[in-house]
Amino acid sequence: MLRNSLIGSLRQIKPILCSQSLRSLSNGANSGLTTIEVDDKSGIATLSMNLPPVNTLTLNLMHDLIDSINQIECNKSRGLILTSSNDKVFSAGLDLKELYKPDQERLKEFWTIFQDLWLALHLCGIPTAAAINGHAPAAGCIMATACEYRVMLPDFVIGVHATRFSFLVSKWMMLSYQSVLPRRIVERALNQGKLFSTQEALEVGLIDEVAGSKKEALAQCAAFIGTFDKANPIARTLTKRMCRDSDVTELLRDRAGDLRACVDYINTPLFQEGLSAHLEGLKEKK
Ligand SMILES: CCCCC/C=C\CCC/C=C/CC(=O)SCCNC(=O)CCNC(=O)[C@H](O)C(C)(C)COP(=O)(O)OP(=O)(O)OC[C@H]1O[C@@H](n2cnc3c(N)ncnc32)[C@H](O)[C@@H]1OP(=O)(O)O
Numbered sequence: 001m002l003r004n005s006l007i008g009s010l011r012q013i014k015p016i017l018c019s020q021s022l023r024s025l026s027n028g029a030n031s032g033l034t035t036i037e038v039d040d041k042s043g044i045a046t047l048s049m050n051l052p053p054v055n056t057l058t059l060n061l062m063h064d065l066i067d068s069i070n071q072i073e074c075n076k077s078r079g080l081i082l083t084s085s086n087d088k089v090f091s092a093g094l095d096l097k098e099l100y101k102p103d104q105e106r107l108k109e110f111w112t113i114f115q116d117l118w119l120a121l122h123l124c125g126i127p128t129a130a131a132i133n134g135h136a137p138a139a140g141c142i143m144a145t146a147c148e149y150r151v152m153l154p155d156f157v158i159g160v161h162a163t164r165f166s167f168l169v170s171k172w173m174m175l176s177y178q179s180v181l182p183r184r185i186v187e188r189a190l191n192q193g194k195l196f197s198t199q200e201a202l203e204v205g206l207i208d209e210v211a212g213s214k215k216e217a218l219a220q221c222a223a224f225i226g227t228f229d230k231a232n233p234i235a236r237t238l239t240k241r242m243c244r245d246s247d248v249t250e251l252l253r254d255r256a257g258d259l260r261a262c263v264d265y266i267n268t269p270l271f272q273e274g275l276s277a278h279l280e281g282l283k284e285k286k
Helices: 002-008 059-074 104-122 139-146 171-178 183-192 198-204 214-226 233-252 255-266 269-284
Strands: 034-038 044-049 079-084 128-132 150-152 157-159
Touching (some): 044 059, 059 104, 128 139, 139 171, 150 214, 233 255, 255 269
Parallel strands (some): 044 079
Antiparallel strands (some): 034 044
């Protein structure tokens, strides 16, 4: 709902018709795969992904994330921290099972909701930060880069390793990565299929800080959100959208074209064979 209004006019202040009262953050119509906790003192909302074992982005989890982001914005929270209830994995990225020999209509729905989630995070009017308390490969990394700040715990990996399995990424996914890292590093990392360790991610600037524990990561994210206290919230939101306008427009100008290209690519033998080998590799790990 919110996203549609933004798609109409990116520069407008979102015409939110939110009737919910502050802090009444129930998970209403969603599947309960996310939880929202609002800190009474700071007014900052922590949004946790809670889909065991590894927070794969299924249709339901993506739906719940979008719903939760909308709720948090509507309830005038001061900021949003995205994190995971799992202490080893932030998110394993897209649900690979949805991409293997897919039902064509469901695949379209799946890719469209992934586009929606990316837009929801990119256009979120309030300050956003990711407390990356576990591995964040592929779309897990893309979600983190859609936030404004990233704090990560040691000894995990983050990055877009798509080429390792003959996957490609859409241009808007690359732009997210490129909004955080210099283009030459993105080009190399994407082509290599590189997963950065926490320390490497800090050194290249993919993350902003390292934290010793989840509690510290949440505190560091909250401190970042606090840095906007002197900014007028409406001016801040409009400025954020202006800064992100070209990346968002890249997707919005031809969402249907992106969907077609992705569906076509996912159906190729090259993609399906790479995916099959990757799924086998995940099984054999055990
Ligand atoms: C021009 C047009 C452009 C065309 C582009 C179009 C489309 C291309 C699509 C490209 C999109 C890319 C974005 C993505 O996000 S794709 C997803 C990539 N993600 C991964 O490869 C992550 C794989 N997972 C892991 O590496 C590990 O699971 C881990 C996250 C490091 C966690 O390790 P660990 O804690 O040891 O857990 P397990 O490995 O044992 O996993 C537990 C369980 O979960 C299953 N699983 C893991 N990840 C996924 C996944 N992404 N999807 C589905 N299932 C997953 C794993 O198989 C285990 O299952 P079992 O317990 O049943 O064995």
